[in-house]
Amino acid sequence: MSEKVGLLKYMQKEPTPKKEPSQEKIEEIETEVDEEVSGDEEEEVEVKFEGLPYFCPENYGPGLVLSVEYDGKSNLAFARLYDPKTKKLFCWYDNTNHHPYCYSDLDCEKLRQNKKLMSHEGLLNFEEVEKYDLLSDKTVKMTKIVAKDPLAIGGKTNSIREILPKAWEARIRYHDNFIFDRNIIPGLFYQIEKGNIIKTTTEIPSPIKKQLETALGETNKFRDVLDEFLPLFLTPVPDIKRAAIDIEVYSPIQDRIPDSSTAENQVICISIVSSENENRILLLRREDVEAGERPKGLPQDVKIEYFNSEPQMLKRAFEAMSEYPIIITFNGDNFDLRYLYNRAVRLGVKKEEIPIILTNEFAYMTTSIHIDLYRFFHNRSIQVYAFSDRYKEETLDAISKALLNVGKLTLNKSIHKLSLLELAYYCWWDSQVTLKLTQFDGNLVMKLIILLMRISRLSAEDLTRQGVSSWIKNLFYYEHRIRNYLIPLPEDINRIKGIGETKAIIKDKKFRGAIVVEPEAGVHFNVAVLDFASLYPSIIKEYNLSYETVRCPHPECRKNIVPETNHWVCTKRNGITSIIIGFLRDIRVKWFKPKSKDRTLKEEERIWNSIVERALKVYLNASYGVFGAEHFPFYCLPVAESTAAIGRYAIQRAIGKAKSLGMKIIYGDTDSVFIKNPSPQSIEELRNWSKKELQIDLELDKEYRYVALSDRKKNYLGVFRDGSVDIKGLTGKKRNTPQFAQESFLKMVETLSRVQSQEDFDKAKKEIQEIARTCYNKIKNKEFSLEEFAFHIQINKPLHSYVKTTPQHVKAARQLTKNGKELKPGDIISFVKVRGKDGVRPVELASKEEIDTEKYQEYLKSTFEQVLDAIGIDFQKIIGVTRLDMWV
């Protein structure tokens, strides 16, 4: 065994650096100076791992693949796997002689004439291959250009992809390429046998498989895809050992966030809480601060270690963190890990002793997998589809309140004034809340992450840091690679497919979207809402939409026109994205959705099915939008546009059919129709018609006792038969609305929920009048607190970049910054409306005297009118003639 020092000392066997094959002899010419491309490259460069402190066994496993990365020192791809028995990571280095590469449409002969290419020191060899090009629907001859290291392909100014006139698949990161080519699926189990990595197969019970095939239908065109995906959906996820960390930094000024890039101030506390119930608090003694009493909330078994030296404390923390295969943080990329690293360097700790690697945006660990939950929860798709918008703000406090029902501790003094033990408690609290975010509902978040990793073929670190378009991109890349399809260049898709043809209603949008039916204002009793089940994915599936099938090269397909456009769709082959999205849709709708509600199943199984169902929903909901997103590598406006156009066609046809059946449509939005007082038979007839005529399922989604519609679209209040209420779009429930208005609004809604019939309305109207009048008078007499008066509006960009206009919340924010408060995008400004120059004042600085009561009365009026309009009450009449009007 080697005597190698440093981090490599734990390796059982050092990976043998890649040998260079020589199928094609390449002459040596003197090389040019390499220049690394600066950070403004559009894609991430590989993270530089240089030797890792892992056990790299010859025979071992099975373990769960958590990451696949590239090690610059050995010039090899490697995987980090989690061993459920020892609860530790182990490592596997590529022994398959895989190399970075890209494709050229030039043959070897031509390429050899390219001096610059031939003299590139990273060039290994050429290989002539055949690929299937979906854009031309033809087999094409390509040359695979193989290189020694990823930077030779791309990432430097003289990389091969820059030398070639045109290079395919040259912008896919090496470790992703490796995942695709070796078919290593992150999130599944693998065994190491004689140094080779081998997938541990999941037994799918044959009855289940039979049931599934039946569920997907006799003419199931997804049979191959099913085999590929089933293990991803059915392999259980183990409980992975992990620890959450949180640090506190000394900050002499309140409201000032410590700068993690300079790390000027002391780290005064580090807390590590693990899934194995190990709690550690590392606390720095400070001369001027007393220990204080141990807070009651801090459990007795939580160990506190005191340190006199900060570097000692940091080193101890690094050791402790390295014991865990997964480190969880909340904003560790930008704060905790970044601060620890920079602080340690500043205090003279040797870089080799810091197990952290920083890039521009991210923080990784050499000894663990780092998951930054802030990034994951910040992801819009996760927020909206996985957690149904239950948290509205991406702070630890807001998320834990929404999902765990516990918030952060409230501090009554600033951090630097806390006693040591108070500080310890505060720090510990945050780290245990962070850990709990991965544990609630039977490790829901961890399971969701692993499942999304499997579907996207992304490591835990990449998955949690990338958005849904990257997840879909990676899945599509993989599906191309296994079918030997050439991954098209975005510019070729664009050139061949062209741009949009429809005109958007909103200025600056690229194509026309959905239809919203003009609501019939008033109260409607007995309303059924029918909607198309996942409309856009269904369209993509049933109408064969994909970047290669829309405006395909075959003249004979040109008759197959998409309504309202001149786009045509291929009649000869199944589109790849149509197949993938179609499969995900079918298996969600026909299997996981029903199974997640199936009471005959064990609860654990039901929960798992609902996690899969939610994961699939995330992909499906984004599947149409990505084709209209310029940065998406399969960006294809005609696909997005056709999807929306067929959607409009579907809802219009359905409305037409409903009317012909004598139904009254009172509202509709995108994929739904609100039908007044329909007969069950006509609903059935409409549904059957839709299935037959449009090939899309129309479902009875909701039944309201009554719906109150104003003349505003996307604004309504529906009361279900059981008295529960659906509120959409109304100001009263928006998060920026002042509390006083929300509460009065809620009272009105409560009153309305008790209404059973037309007759009840008269009573309800009286009650509502009373609610409105009471609130109106309370405003006049300023009986609400400043907090209740406050609007809460988010700033979405740095304050200095509001240049075109200065909205009120920005005015308020600027007043705060004058007082020394630091504000950043994402922060929510609470302000009240006041009489006088600016018209606004942040709550922190406001006084009750200056409240502009007229503005508030006006606001209450408009909040209530959204509902009162519908039920036929005039707000002005409720509160009587006022002020000036009296003399008119």
Place this chain on the structure above:
DNA sequence: GCGGACTGCTTACCT
């Protein structure tokens, strides 16, 4: 010098 009509900006929502 001021107010109304208008457009544009911004946020938060719906599907």
Place this chain on the structure above:
DNA sequence: ACAGGTAAGCAGTCCGCG
């Protein structure tokens, strides 16, 4: 860095007005 459509409030601009 998934899309487009809608509401609401306010900021800013232009124009007319003895």
